[in-house]
Amino acid sequence: MTQYLQIKILPKEHSSDLSSQWDDLAGNYFRSRSFLLHCEKYNPCHQRYYICFQNETVVAGAVVYSLKLDIFTFGRLKYPIQTTIVGIPSSVSAPGIFGKPGFVELLKDHICAHEKGFILFLNLEEKPHHNKRASGKTLPAIIIENNFTNWDHYIQSLRAPYRRRILQNRQNEKELEIKKLHCDAFTLEMYQLYLGVFNRSKDKLEKLSLDFFKNLPASYSLTACYFQEKLLGWNISLLSGNTFYFFMGGVDYEMNKTYNTYFLLLTELVKNGIEKNANFIDLGQTAEIPKMRLGGQVSERYMEARHSNRVFNGLLKIFSPMLEYNKKLEKGNVLKTSSHNPAVTLKSKR
DSSP: OGGGEEEEEEOSSOGGGSOHHHHHHHOSGGGSHHHHHHHHHHSOSOOEEEEEEETTEEEEEEEEEEEEEETTTTSSOOOEEEEEEEBOTTSOSSBSEEEOHHHHHHHHHHHHHHSOSEEEEEEESSOOOOTTSEEEEEEEEEEEEOOOSSHHHHHHHBOHHHHHHHHHHHGGGGTOEEEEEOGGGOOHHHHHHHHHHHHHOSSOOOOOOHHHHHTOOTTEEEEEEEETTEEEEEEEEEEETTEEEEEEEEEOHHHHHHHOHHHHHHHHHHHHHHHTTOSEEEOOSSOHHHHHTTTOEEEEEEEEEEESSHHHHHHHHHTHHHHSOOOOOOOOOOBSSOOOOTTSOOOOOO
16 A cells, blocks of 8 residues: 555645645535635644645545644643644644544654654544554533424423423523624624633633634624623534534623523524534534533544654653543433434434
């Protein structure tokens, strides 16, 4: 196989230089050329791309960017260092490396041979099996498999305590106004709420700009919640293929104590995903417990850490338990009829 394998580094300046084969293999909107171009324009962080060819066919690809990152994010120590991240530069749960398994491993080795310093492969969907490398869990994605004909069917499928909590929370709608907007209506006030969430987060990566949100394509939807014209919170969602994604959000924490706005907007997102007939509703990472109380299932994500220096690489292996996310999540019995865990793959049932 190796004798037919050609690896080349594509120009880092423009994702538009990637071939159509990239999109064909990527299998996820957040790895598409169009979204990567949006990231380059509104969140520049030295993005570059690696493509693995077998003959003239693309068999693996990777998105790489640079960021100063606290490598012990999930531990007690604070140690920010310049990091090469193999991932999507917008805090989504999709892995940045993809393709046929054997070629993905080959591409990992190639990246580590060409990048210097600390290298982090983020949000891998399969657990790394190489026992000589530092690896472990990172934040899981929480996903609802949509087996519901409509919103009422979903509500009636919940066990009583969870159904009651949602219905009580949605009583707040009588006092509130929920607006459906285009992202070009994104305001500085909304951005301030995003910054509030970002600054409180223990798991932060890149900080996105106001223009990043305001210039998202028309396929994104902005949902905002108001009380007497005061903004309480918002989120942005996207339907792509068979999956409805929660992309990003912001909330006024003080008003959230009164109206539980965050949970209300989450339930609105689930409602929208069901109404759009998506097979899966991807609620993203973080805030796992409230998302699981809506019927979300844990879809595990993994990370792998390497260093171009062999000595440091060995130390990473020793300290790898300090790198990983180790929060224990109780599996709630939310639905009357339990469904399988969608962690392995998100494929259309239609």
